[in-house]
Amino acid sequence: MEVDLCFVMDCTGSMGGHIEGAKNSIKEVAEYMAKMEPAIKIRVGFCGYRDHCDNHNRLQIFDFTNSCDEFKNNVSNVSATGGGDSPEDVLGGLNAAVHMTWRNPTRVLLHIGDYPPHGRRFHNIDDNYPDGDPNGLTAECVLEEMKSAGIHYFFGKITNETATMIRIFQGIIGEYPVFDLETAKPEDLVKKFFEAACSAITTAISLRE
Numbered sequence: 001m002e003v004d005l006c007f008v009m010d011c012t013g014s015m016g017g018h019i020e021g022a023k024n025s026i027k028e029v030a031e032y033m034a035k036m037e038p039a040i041k042i043r044v045g046f047c048g049y050r051d052h053c054d055n056h057n058r059l060q061i062f063d064f065t066n067s068c069d070e071f072k073n074n075v076s077n078v079s080a081t082g083g084g085d086s087p088e089d090v091l092g093g094l095n096a097a098v099h100m101t102w103r104n105p106t107r108v109l110l111h112i113g114d115y116p117p118h119g120r121r122f123h124n125i126d127d128n129y130p131d132g133d134p135n136g137l138t139a140e141c142v143l144e145e146m147k148s149a150g151i152h153y154f155f156g157k158i159t160n161e162t163a164t165m166i167r168i169f170q171g172i173i174g175e176y177p178v179f180d181l182e183t184a185k186p187e188d189l190v191k192k193f194f195e196a197a198c199s200a201i202t203t204a205i206s207l208r209e
Helices: 013-035 052-057 068-076 090-098 139-148 160-173 186-208
Strands: 002-010 041-049 059-065 106-113 151-157 178-180
Touching (some): 002 090, 013 041, 013 106, 013 186, 041 068, 041 090, 059 090, 090 139, 106 186, 139 151, 139 160, 151 160, 151 186, 178 186
Parallel strands (some): 002 041, 002 106, 106 151, 151 178
Antiparallel strands (some): 041 059
């Protein structure tokens, strides 16, 4: 079974309490899946996103690799920084991830974030871009391209601020699993992230069968 697994993560300052746990669990998942060869051959990639005010730091992309060590080194360089208002460049991060070099037949995207995209349709909090993504991206165009590429979307929910986003996304691409990471204590986060990633992979594999 050949799998592409991409982690898409909000890497702004508000994620500071979660990002180390997420990074550690991502490394554990990569190691665990590497040990499952030849049953599962996996390539792992990472796309971190921040916000439009972060300019050249807005996206941090590490394309797919089948080297566990290379991936762990890449993710070690990720830190929680930046971000302006509460909404983030969620659509920019997802769009960048969709355009990475997906190759394997089973494709899993695990998105972890605490705030929704820009645009009033997703929230009622302060927003520097209340009319939506300043680059013209819409949830419909990004998610439909993701679906047509055969990429299975999963979301790790950290706060209730993403509830409307989850509902809108499901209205576009149908139901998808949402992993509740909101109630996890910091010491439990690694285990919860790890379980979510493994569950996402097994679900995507079963959907292909």
